[in-house]
Amino acid sequence: MTTSTPTRPQDGNSSAGGNNKRMDASGRVPKQRRLRPRTVSGVLLYVVLVVVSLIIILPLVWVFITSFKTDGDVITNPYGIFPNPFSTEAYATLSSGQQPIFRWLLNSFLAATLQTIIILVTAASAAYALARLEFWGKKLVFGLIISTLLVPPVIFLIPNYLIVQNLGWLDTIWAISIPGAASAFGVFFLRQFFVGLPMEIEEAARIDGAGDLRIFLQIIVPLSKPALSTLAVLSFLANWNDFLWPIYVLLSPENLTLQPGLSQLQGAYSTHFSIVMAGAVIASVPVLILFAIAQRQIVESVASSGVKG
Secondary structure, eight states: OOOOOOOOOOGGGGGGOOOOEEEEEESSOOOOOOOOOHHHHHHHHHHHHHHHHHHHHHHHHHHHTTTEEEHHHHHHTOOSSSSSOOHHHHHHHHHHTOOOOHHHHHHHHHHHHHHHHHHHHHHHHHHHHHHHOOOOOOHHHHHHHHOOOOOOOGHHHHHHHHHHHHOOOOOOOGGTTTTSSSOOHEEEEEHHHHHTSOOOHHHHHHHHTOHHHHHIIIHHHHHHHHHHHHHHHHHHHHHTTTHHHHHHHHOOOGGGGGHHHHHBBOOOSOOOOOHHHHHHHHHHHHHHHHHHHHOOOOHHHOSSSSSOO
């Protein structure tokens, strides 16, 4: 008795007529896959991101290119990609000592760094107390701090000036560092981050005999590095870009910070655009370096709100 060997169905590669398309289990040739909606939305998202990136980057590129142009080239060909002729006269003028731009740069860096350190210390301490400690009137205090965010900063200009004047801080680094060191936004920002941290870690530390100060310094602060880094960058930029307040409290040209100092590069009747743009390039370099260093921490702070287990 002979047994018949079952024949295996031929796949699409050996189908009649030389058809190289593969068939499914029912023997039909499946249709080509269409572009999924998720893929379409992803492509559109990347297109939007590219457009937004160009909107942000192109002005910086234009400032950088203009700084290497002559005044005549800026006027005749303001949107030209290549300087004609290529000139470093603007940077040579700034480094010649006619304007103390590097002194302004140092003043801005010291003032922004000092204010950032004070904000991190005061805001982190206040935020931890409002997030974890229990005391009478905590919600009222937090509400008052948040309410100051609704007040325009220009309203505090005269009271802060009178305080600085009575303390004898006019025309000093303290005048541009201390008044803005009480950051209501910093307290709110860190308080919201501390609330998202798990209580189990602190409870375990209390069982081991740790107090509030030790928990804050050895547990909360290390876990909050992304949030602290983000607040540090925002605080540094706020002081670095401040223009109005230094004009009122800094009297000597050599004690100016970078932003009001750059305004003096423009003349009353004429403006050397290449020199102004070279000053803007110098002013943007420290900020770009700071962002490059803290970029990872900023992304982690935005992407997460604490430790998830």
